[in-house]
Amino acid sequence: MSQTTVLVDFIAKKEEDFISKVHNFESKIDNYVPILALDEAKITSLKAHLKAYVDACNRKNALHAEARAATQTCNELLNPLTKEIRVTKKDIQMSPNCSPAVIVDLGMDNTKRVIDVDIDFPTLSTKSVAGFPQVKYTKGPYSGIRLTCVINNGEKEYQETVTQHYYNDTFPRINPQVPETRVYTAYFMKKGKIVGQRSKPVTFILEPI
Incomplete structure (x- = not known):
């Protein structure tokens, strides 16, 4: 079996891996500041930027979770709502005072769409x-x-x-x-x-x- 070695950059590509490295760095860097004679102001600035990034990622992930939950709620509500609307349309059409113009005015009229079969294609x-x-x-x-x-x-x-x-x-x-x-x-x-x-x-x- 032949093998080769590639260099993997210490800056992690995946968000969760990057944040894990951030937490590791933040928990240990203060111990090295005096030992390595690092500029405290620069380290403080870096830590602030790291925190801002992590906070932004957490907000983004929370919004994504909220959006997924909202999408699921919308999907769950849509089917019974569609049935209720169709029943209401039938009730309207059964009225002796209903005319085609009323159905059109309420936006409940079915329309026709012309499809050019020769140039149509599936979207997968x-x-x-x-x-x-x-x-x-x-x-x-x-x-x-x-x-x-x-x-x-x-x-x-x-x-x-x-x-x-x-x-x-x-x-x-x-x-x-x-x-x-x-x-x-x-x-x-x-x-x-x-x-x-x-x-x-x-x-x-x-x-x-």
């Missing part, structure tokens, strides 16, 4: 679900997508016809002990035929197990 997104890639797209008026996955720049390739709005990719890994790159593209399908243009590629990296 990926996320990890139980350690596997999940590919999602908006199905719209189509019957599904023809999904292509290229592994490690062409080491393997496979295709799937997807009729749901998502696809859980459980295709076996080439080597679970090394990272694996999967690049997905897709075409829309309508009445069993491929239509439109190919999607932009999205990449998912499977980490080693």
Whole structure:
């Protein structure tokens, strides 16, 4: 087995690692100031800047947590609210005094959107679900997508016809002990035929197990 050595900078790239080093530095530097004849003013200034950074990161992380909680609350409220709105629309339409103009005025009218099938293409997104890639797209008026996955720049390739709005990719890994790159593209399908243009590629990296 051949090996090589690379230099790892002491400034940590990950936020949590950087902050861990900050706490270590802050807890020990005062002991070294007299021993190393360091400028106390400079060290005090550095410690103030370190504290400002850590405080800002903590505020950011708290806001992210709050935003995630708020997003979850919105999602939980949306489905029952949508049902309630639809029931209200039916009640309005049952009134003898209701006209199409009333529905339009209330913003409850359905509209039509023209889609040029020849130039349309899926917009793919990926996320990890139980350690596997999940590919999602908006199905719209189509019957599904023809999904292509290229592994490690062409080491393997496979295709799937997807009729749901998502696809859980459980295709076996080439080597679970090394990272694996999967690049997905897709075409829309309508009445069993491929239509439109190919999607932009999205990449998912499977980490080693």
